[in-house]
Amino acid sequence: MADGGDVPVIGDKPVIERVAARPAEETYRSPGEWVRKNLFPTPFNSFLTVAFGLFVLFSARGLLNFVFSEERGWDAVRTNLRLIFTHAYPEEQYVRVWVCVGVVAVLAGLSLGLFASRGDGLRLRKIANGLNAAAVAIAVGIVLREPSVLVGADGETVRDGDGVVRQSFAEAMTDRWGWWLVAAIFAVIALALRRVPERSDGSPSAVQALDFAVGALAVPVISAWVYPWGHYAFADGEFIAEPGRTVAMSTKLPWTVMWVLAVASLIVGRWVRSRVDERVLARLRVVVSCTWLLVPFVLYWVVLRDPDLDWDRILTVDMPLALAFGIGGGIVLRWLTKDGIGEFGRISAVALLGLAAFHWVAAFMGWYPMLQKVRISFLLLAVMALLAHNFSGEAAKRRRLVLAWFVITTVFHYFATVMNTPSTVETPTEALIGGFAVTLVVAVFTLMLSFPLGVVLALARTSRLPIFRVMSTAYIEVVRGVPLITILIFFVVILPLFLPANMEISLFASATLGYTLFSAAYLAENVRGGLQSIRRGQYEASDAVGLSTVQRTVFIVLPQSLRASIPPLVGQVIATFKETSLLAIIGVFDILRMANSVIPAQTQFLGIKREGLLFVSLVYWVFSYMLSKQSQRLERRLGVGER
Amino acid sequence: MSISDATVAVSEELAARDDMIVCRGVDKWFGDFQALSGITATIKEQEIVVVLGPSGSGKSTWIRCINRLEAHQSGQIIVDGIELTNDLRNIEKIRSEVGMVFQQFNLFPHLTVIDNITLAPIWVRRKSRPEAEEQALSLLERVGIPEQAQKFPGQLSGGQQQRVAIARALAMEPRVMLFDEPTSALDPEMIKEVLDVMEELARSGMTMMVVTHEMGFAREVADRIIFMEEGEIVEVGTPHHFFTEPAEERTKLFLSQVL
Ligand SMILES: Nc1ncnc2c1ncn2[C@@H]1O[C@H](COP(=O)(O)OP(=O)(O)OP(=O)(O)O)[C@@H](O)[C@H]1O
Ligand SMILES: [Mg+2]
Numbered sequence: 092m093a094d095g096g097d098v099p100v101i102g103d104k105p106v107i108e109r110v111a112a113r114p115a116e117e118t119y120r121s122p123g124e125w126v127r128k129n130l131f132p133t134p135f136n137s138f139l140t141v142a143f144g145l146f147v148l149f150s151a152r153g154l155l156n157f158v159f160s161e162e163r164g165w166d167a168v169r170t171n172l173r174l175i176f177t178h179a180y181p182e183e184q185y186v187r188v189w190v191c192v193g194v195v196a197v198l199a200g201l202s203l204g205l206f207a208s209r210g211d212g213l214r215l216r217k218i219a220n221g222l223n224a225a226a227v228a229i230a231v232g233i234v235l236r237e238p239s240v241l242v243g244a245d246g247e248t249v250r251d252g253d254g255v256v257r258q259s260f261a262e263a264m265t266d267r268w269g270w271w272l273v274a275a276i277f278a279v280i281a282l283a284l285r286r287v288p289e290r291s292d293g294s295p296s297a298v299q300a301l302d303f304a305v306g307a308l309a310v311p312v313i314s315a316w317v318y319p320w321g322h323y324a325f326a327d328g329e330f331i332a333e334p335g336r337t338v339a340m341s342t343k344l345p346w347t348v349m350w351v352l353a354v355a356s357l358i359v360g361r362w363v364r365s366r367v368d369e370r371v372l373a374r375l376r377v378v379v380s381c382t383w384l385l386v387p388f389v390l391y392w393v394v395l396r397d398p399d400l401d402w403d404r405i406l407t408v409d410m411p412l413a414l415a416f417g418i419g420g421g422i423v424l425r426w427l428t429k430d431g432i433g434e435f436g437r438i439s440a441v442a443l444l445g446l447a448a449f450h451w452v453a454a455f456m457g458w459y460p461m462l463q464k465v466r467i468s469f470l471l472l473a474v475m476a477l478l479a480h481n482f483s484g485e486a487a488k489r490r491r492l493v494l495a496w497f498v499i500t501t502v503f504h505y506f507a508t509v510m511n512t513p514s515t516v517e518t519p520t521e522a523l524i525g526g527f528a529v530t531l532v533v534a535v536f537t538l539m540l541s542f543p544l545g546v547v548l549a550l551a552r553t554s555r556l557p558i559f560r561v562m563s564t565a566y567i568e569v570v571r572g573v574p575l576i577t578i579l580i581f582f583v584v585i586l587p588l589f590l591p592a593n594m595e596i597s598l599f600a601s602a603t604l605g606y607t608l609f610s611a612a613y614l615a616e617n618v619r620g621g622l623q624s625i626r627r628g629q630y631e632a633s634d635a636v637g638l639s640t641v642q643r644t645v646f647i648v649l650p651q652s653l654r655a656s657i658p659p660l661v662g663q664v665i666a667t668f669k670e671t672s673l674l675a676i677i678g679v680f681d682i683l684r685m686a687n688s689v690i691p692a693q694t695q696f697l698g699i700k701r702e703g704l705l706f707v708s709l710v711y712w713v714f715s716y717m718l719s720k721q722s723q724r725l726e727r728r729l730g731v732g733e734r
Numbered sequence: 735m736s737i738s739d740a741t742v743a744v745s746e747e748l749a750a751r752d753d754m755i756v757c758r759g760v761d762k763w764f765g766d767f768q769a770l771s772g773i774t775a776t777i778k779e780q781e782i783v784v785v786l787g788p789s790g791s792g793k794s795t796w797i798r799c800i801n802r803l804e805a806h807q808s809g810q811i812i813v814d815g816i817e818l819t820n821d822l823r824n825i826e827k828i829r830s831e832v833g834m835v836f837q838q839f840n841l842f843p844h845l846t847v848i849d850n851i852t853l854a855p856i857w858v859r860r861k862s863r864p865e866a867e868e869q870a871l872s873l874l875e876r877v878g879i880p881e882q883a884q885k886f887p888g889q890l891s892g893g894q895q896q897r898v899a900i901a902r903a904l905a906m907e908p909r910v911m912l913f914d915e916p917t918s919a920l921d922p923e924m925i926k927e928v929l930d931v932m933e934e935l936a937r938s939g940m941t942m943m944v945v946t947h948e949m950g951f952a953r954e955v956a957d958r959i960i961f962m963e964e965g966e967i968v969e970v971g972t973p974h975h976f977f978t979e980p981a982e983e984r985t986k987l988f989l990s991q992v993l
Contacts, residue, residue: 484860632840
């Protein structure tokens with residue numbers, strides 16, 4: 092960047108231009124040339140290519156024969172799809188699940204439309220290459236797989252002296268015409284894509300990756316309307332394979348609605364983005380982020396759980412309480428941000444914190460009864476009071492603090508009330524949902540709770556005050572030295588015994604708590620790595636312009652260190668996501684338990700386990716892979732320009 | 735050499751002004767190593783003082799003690815009538831009176847130029863955002879890069895970054911500016927643009943304390959030059975005195991090496 096501007100010249104063109112032109116030339120290499128250059132450059136490399144190629148083909152053949160074998164009971168998976176994803180959420184309330192999916196679809200579409208950066212896009216040529224590769228892979232697979240077993244008119248496999256009788260090779264090849272057709276369609280589309288002319292400015296034609304993904308998602312949705320794939324049945328708490336109704340038939344309408352919602356909100360997002368300036372966009376970003384943080388709570392506790400609100404109690408207890416805290420706290424905060432309150436304000440804030448802490452001590456000692464949410468409200472108020480001096484002075488800032496307090500109080504009291512209200516949805520097990528949904532819910536809540544905790548632990552561990560350092564180090568080292576399953580069992584089995592008499596904790600909550608405390612220790616270490624990567628000059632510059640320690644941490648240190656630790660943080664997110672499979676051990680009906688014990692126990696699918704496990708692995712893999720892909724994108728985007 | 739000798743060299747007009755920075759017998763140790771010993775000096779309001787000295791002589795340490803990036807162990811440092819003690823309130827007050835520019839710029843890489851400049855005015859000086867932004871834009875104008883407001887520091891040249899750093903310090907409306915080798919990390923062709931900004935700042939009546947190896951700047955702009963070696967002040971004088979008839983042998987040796 093500081094290269095002074097004189098570009099070296101070769102011939103009559105500056106070198107820079109040549110460098111820029113090179114990648115484009117590379118893509119024009121023909122496939123034959125590519126194969127020669129990359130697979131068979133030297134005799135030894137050719138040998139390696141052939142040897143490992145054979146190994147890959149051999150393994151692929153094994154997998155194909157396993158997956159497509161006539162003995163496989165894939166019906167066990169197909170029939171139980173709903174069970175695998177949501178467990179026994181009642182049929183007549185199922186629309187609630189779709190509402191959840193819809194809300195996420197809308198929010199995702201809006202966020203992507205508003206904020207996704209538009210890159211160079213996917214080159215059509217690249218997509219064509221991918222489709223070609225897929226076509227070739229399918230063709231190879233068709234040939235590789237052993238011919239199918241012959242089935243007689245009575246539905247039994249035909250046997251002779253040596254065992255089962257198989258089709259001839261030619262029969263097998265013609266029998267698999269459907270797959271040939273798929274491969275052919277891919278190849279034709281690829282050919283068509285290659286024909287698309289370059290853009291008028293000479294750059295290769297491309298589509299935005301996002302548009303491509305949205306388009307690709309339309310394929311399964313449309314296919315459900317065209318071909319009624321899948322089996323499906325779940326009625327009256329019984330799992331039955333019901334021939335007439337398939338997955339495609341019963342979910343094509345909801346999935347279409349979801350897709351349309353996502354696309355519509357994407358378009359709305361883009362439209363809004365094209366109308367507003369940077370400042371409004373920054374505000375929208377804050378609003379959308381906050382919405383994302385609230386959505387898991389709303390979806391789980393309000394939409395899925397459908398609380399049976401007791402309006403008498405709400406009007407006599409909950410509302411007055413919320414109002415008292417809102418207004419009282421608002422007055423306190425307004426007073427604390429008065430001009431010239433100075434030291435006295437800080438002392439009052441610390442006193443408030445002391446009071447809040449005292450209520451908690453009292454709770455555990457059982458001195459006096461108090462609603463849990465009152466204790467938490469005091470704590471929230473104390474934290475706000477400690478931060479208040481940052482908002483003193485200007486009237487608008489003071490108003491913003493008080494407003495923030497109203498919002499926090501409203502949201503907190505609303506959820507506290509909702510969470511303490513029994514649900515109207517009745518399920519056969521204690522848990523509201525199970526299967527993959529519980530995996531997602533536990534993972535999301537764990538991450539939302541353990542992130543702030545991890546950051547606090549990391550800050551404490553790098554703090555100058557020895558007491559914080561020692562406490563945090565001790566915590567992190569203890570947790571990291573104990574297996575997760577031990578922690579989970581502790582929280583599920585032992586913790587309830589220690590709670591004060593009036594406190595109860597559900598299996599779901601205690602498991603999430605265990606995961607949170609565990610994951611926080613690891614997150615803390617990752618964040619600490621980021622903290623250490625920040626140069627001393629950043630601290631000195633913050634001090635020199637007069638930022639306080641809190642301001643320095645919030646505005647300068649954390650944003651940079653979190654950015655620096657994105658790769659390990661995403662690693663931890665993926666790990667947490669996969670570790671939720673331990674839920675199966677402590678008695679939660681999660682996706683793994685469905686495949687491992689619930690489905691094999693059904694009368695029609697007795698003992699069929701491998702198919703389910705393979706499918707569950709696939710689900711885990713797809714999600715983990717998407718997460719890691721997203722993190723790469725995030726890293727690349729944050730790495731550009733801002734560093 | 736005592737402090738009274740030093741003040742003799744200063745013009746009477748200067749001596750009549752108020753004291754801005756007063757150091758009395760400042761000592762600073764890093765473990766066993768004494769980085770500053772008995773630093774005594776007074777910097778007057780609107781004065782431009784250039785601190786010279788060989789590498790490791792304690793110039794940075796001294797200048798960093800003045801806004802408490804380092805803590806001194808004994809002696810007194812008084813800035814604009816406020817003494818630097820462990821009292822956090824005094825440190826806060828002094829830091830908002832004193833702007834500092836670093837050799838490595840130390841801009842905040844994750845914030846745009848305008849956010850770099852407005853952050854402290856908004857959160858420390860409690861200005862409203864529009865007000866702070868207006869001020870930031872006029873400061874960017876003053877340092878000659880109004881068009882870079884929305885860029886990130888990593889997208890600017892070294893000279894531009896240092897000018898943003900100066901604007902960032904000025905946004906706090908300090909009464910004193912400290913510069914620790916502001917041009918040492920810059921390519922030669924960018925040094926001048928930064929020195930020009932500093933010169934303009936000097937003419938506008940800012941009190942400045944500058945550690946630099948730019949002898950031209952010292953000669954043209956400084957009211958006084960302080961020469962340090964091994965943590966001590968060796969000689970103090972006007973540029974004319976300093977460059978033509980230095981009194982101390984060590985000063986002469988230093989000048990013969992750098993000129
Ligand atoms: N944090 C520290 N810990 C230990 N010793 C230090 C520390 N900072 C500086 N020193 C020592 O104090 C002495 C003075 O350092 P200082 O950085 O003030 O020198 P300087 O005059 O600014 O030199 P330069 O021109 O190279 O910047 C040096 O010997 C240095 O090694
Ligand atoms: Mg130095």
